[in-house]
Amino acid sequence: MSAKGSPTGKQPTATYDSAFLRACRREPVPHTPVWFMRQAGRSLPEYRKVREGIPMLESCMRPELVTEITLQPVRRHGVDAAIYFSDIVVPLKAIGVDLDIKPGVGPVVERPIRTRADLAQLRDLTPEDVSYVTEAIGLLTAELGETPLIGFAGAPFTLASYLVEGGPSRNHEHTKALMYGDPELWADLLDRLADITSAFLKVQIEAGASAVQLFDSWVGALAPADYRRSILPASSKVFEAVAEYGVPRIHFGVGTGELLGLLGEAGADVVGVDWRVPLDEAARRVGPGKALQGNLDPAVLFAPREAVEAKTQEVLDAAAGLAGHVFNLGHGVLPTTEPDALTRLVEYVHTRTAR
Numbered sequence: 001m002s003a004k005g006s007p008t009g010k011q012p013t014a015t016y017d018s019a020f021l022r023a024c025r026r027e028p029v030p031h032t033p034v035w036f037m038r039q040a041g042r043s044l045p046e047y048r049k050v051r052e053g054i055p056m057l058e059s060c061m062r063p064e065l066v067t068e069i070t071l072q073p074v075r076r077h078g079v080d081a082a083i084y085f086s087d088i089v090v091p092l093k094a095i096g097v098d099l100d101i102k103p104g105v106g107p108v109v110e111r112p113i114r115t116r117a118d119l120a121q122l123r124d125l126t127p128e129d130v131s132y133v134t135e136a137i138g139l140l141t142a143e144l145g146e147t148p149l150i151g152f153a154g155a156p157f158t159l160a161s162y163l164v165e166g167g168p169s170r171n172h173e174h175t176k177a178l179m180y181g182d183p184e185l186w187a188d189l190l191d192r193l194a195d196i197t198s199a200f201l202k203v204q205i206e207a208g209a210s211a212v213q214l215f216d217s218w219v220g221a222l223a224p225a226d227y228r229r230s231i232l233p234a235s236s237k238v239f240e241a242v243a244e245y246g247v248p249r250i251h252f253g254v255g256t257g258e259l260l261g262l263l264g265e266a267g268a269d270v271v272g273v274d275w276r277v278p279l280d281e282a283a284r285r286v287g288p289g290k291a292l293q294g295n296l297d298p299a300v301l302f303a304p305r306e307a308v309e310a311k312t313q314e315v316l317d318a319a320a321g322l323a324g325h326v327f328n329l330g331h332g333v334l335p336t337t338e339p340d341a342l343t344r345l346v347e348y349v350h351t352r353t354a355r
């Protein structure tokens with residue numbers, strides 16, 4: 001395997017030495033690197049234009065379109081990393097799960113998974129199922145030059161939540177009913193999702209992704225003891241499965257203040273933090289040896305420029321003592337965010353942290 005944490009292989013040396021990858025490895029950086037979750041998407045007029053009339057899932061399967069959309073925020077904002085344009089449900093769609101992404105709603109699953117028989121909907125993912133991903137990443141890495149590409153996948157719990165609920169959910173009641181009511185079926189479901197997720201991340205790394213992020217967006221709905229018992233084994237399996245490549249592994253969830261230590265323990269190199277816990281406190285909770293990513297509240301970008309700068313400076317001050325900090329929002333860019341506010345934010349962080 002070529003990319004095993006060495007500056008050679010698929011990854012050009014300049015990419016390996018980029019501020020983003022150096023920060024993930026907790027090495028000294030020329031400036032704090034910045035990227036934004038959901039940096040590609042509805043906040044950008046150029047995104048809305050190229051997506052016109054093309055359903056979300058279809059857009060994820062067109063390599064040229066994926067390449068263009070992924071590059072848009074890199075060109076416009078000068079962020080330090082690109083994130084592959086896709087969605088967490090793409091690998092599920094690719095193995096034949098009957099689902100769609102409804103505009104303004106999110107992923108909707110035709111036949112929710114609630115019994116052992118329903119598990120038959122989930123077969124293993126092969127690289128051929130997602131050949132468009134390999135193709136798109138080939139195009140992308142050629143265009144990106146030294147800017148690293150982040151691959152991603154949904155974590156077993158967050159994927160299970162969509163599959164069991166049948167769509168977005170506030171309380172995750174069916175998901176928790178299954179988790180508490182049939183621990184064996186639950187473990188089998190998460191294990192199967194861990195294998196699908198691992199295979200999907202491997203495809204992206206093999207194609208040239210320089211880092212991966214596992215999105216466990218909704219896992220903050222769980223208490224630590226339940227996380228440890230019912231989620232951690234599956235998420236650990238995913239991190240373990242991609243360990244051999246040596247690319248940084250980022251782990252992120254929303255509302256995970258009480259879970260930060262466990263998110264690291266699951267096997268992440270970088271722990272993503274939402275805006276509810278300051279980064280110095282997050283570092284104490286995560287413990288030594290891990291980089292942190294975050295954590296400006298995405299809603300702050302709707303405030304006047306001076307307020308954005310003051311809140312950004314608070315994040316930078318809290319991160320000042322950390323060996324590895326990747327600046328990001330505490331969750332995804334909100335669709336009505338003013339794009340210029342994001343460009344200014346990148347400039348501010350770069351300027352203020354230039355070493």
Ligand SMILES: Cc1c2[nH]c(c1CCC(=O)O)Cc1[nH]c(c(CCC(=O)O)c1C)Cc1[nH]c(c(CCC(=O)O)c1C)Cc1[nH]c(c(C)c1CCC(=O)O)C2
Binds near residue numbers: 038039102332
């Ligand atoms: C929970 C989750 C989903 N998808 C994703 C997550 C984890 C990240 C998070 O916590 O936000 C991951 C995701 N989805 C998308 C990306 C793009 C890459 C990037 O960050 O720039 C990423 C990283 C594109 C998308 N995924 C989706 C859109 C919007 C659809 C569109 O533009 O038409 C985009 C750009 C659809 C989607 N897909 C999902 C939701 C909640 C939605 C939004 C529904 C809506 O408000 O319309 C499920």
